[in-house]
Every structure is written in structure tokens, then in C-alpha cells.
Amino acid sequence: MIKMIVKYKCRSCQSEDIVKNGRNVCGNQQYRCKDCGACKVLEPTARYSDERKEEIMRAYQERSSLRGISRTFGVSRPTVAAWLKKTPAAARGGGRTPPRKGG
Ligand SMILES: [Zn+2]
Numbered sequence: 098m099i100k101m102i103v104k105y106k107c108r109s110c111q112s113e114d115i116v117k118n119g120r121n122v123c124g125n126q127q128y129r130c131k132d133c134g135a136c137k138v139l140e141p142t143a144r145y146s147d148e149r150k151e152e153i154m155r156a157y158q159e160r161s162s163l164r165g166i167s168r169t170f171g172v173s174r175p176t177v178a179a180w181l182k183k184t185p186a187a188a189r190g191g192g193r194t195p196p197r198k199g200g
Pocket of ligand 1: 107108109110111112130131132133134135
């Protein structure tokens with residue numbers, strides 16, 4: 098029998114003195130560190146690689162539709178919107194098509 102023992106450490110101070118602290122809005126397990134008081138997600142979901150990000154940004158520039166991008170790449174719209182804020186180059190020339198609500 099193989100037992101997998103996973104030891105989690107605080108991602109801020111590497112302390113092992115952490116306790117479970119419920120789940121966040123996405124349903125991810127959170128922990129609280131007794132040493133530094135950090136309150137974070139235990140296993141953060143995989144981030145997008147820079148390449149993937151670039152690809153999506155380029156697609157956004159071509160199609161300029163957050164909805165279409167999120168459907169094509171499976172990225173949430175808030176995620177893409179956050180990237181756009183961080184990469185002003187990708188958002189250049191913004192305001193061509195105002196986002197329509199509803200639909
Ligand atoms: Zn800590």
C-alpha cells in the first residue's frame with residue numbers, strides 16, 4: 098500500500114504551521130498560516146504560460162471580442178481583462194467597439 102503524504106507549506110514564509118481555512122469563492126481550499134498570518138489558497142490553479150498569454154492577447158487584438166476569446170481559449174473574461182490592464186500595448190487603440198451589455 099502506498100500512502101501519499103502531502104505536506105503543505107506557507108507560500109509566504111515556508112512555515113509548516115498552517116491550518117485549513119475554508120474555501121474561497123472558486124471552491125479552492127484555503128489555509129491560514131499561524132506564523133505570518135497569511136491567508137492563501139493551498140493549491141493555486143495553474144497559471145497560463147507567457148506563450149499562451151501572448152497567443153490569447155494576439156487573438157484579442159485581431160478579433161477584439163472578450164467573449165469570443167474566453168470561448169475559444171477557455172479563459173475567463175475577467176482574466177483577459179486583467180491581462181489587458183497589465184499589458185497596455187495589447188489594449189492600444191481601445192474604445193473602438195464599446196462592450197455591449199446583455200445578450
Ligand atoms: Zn506564513
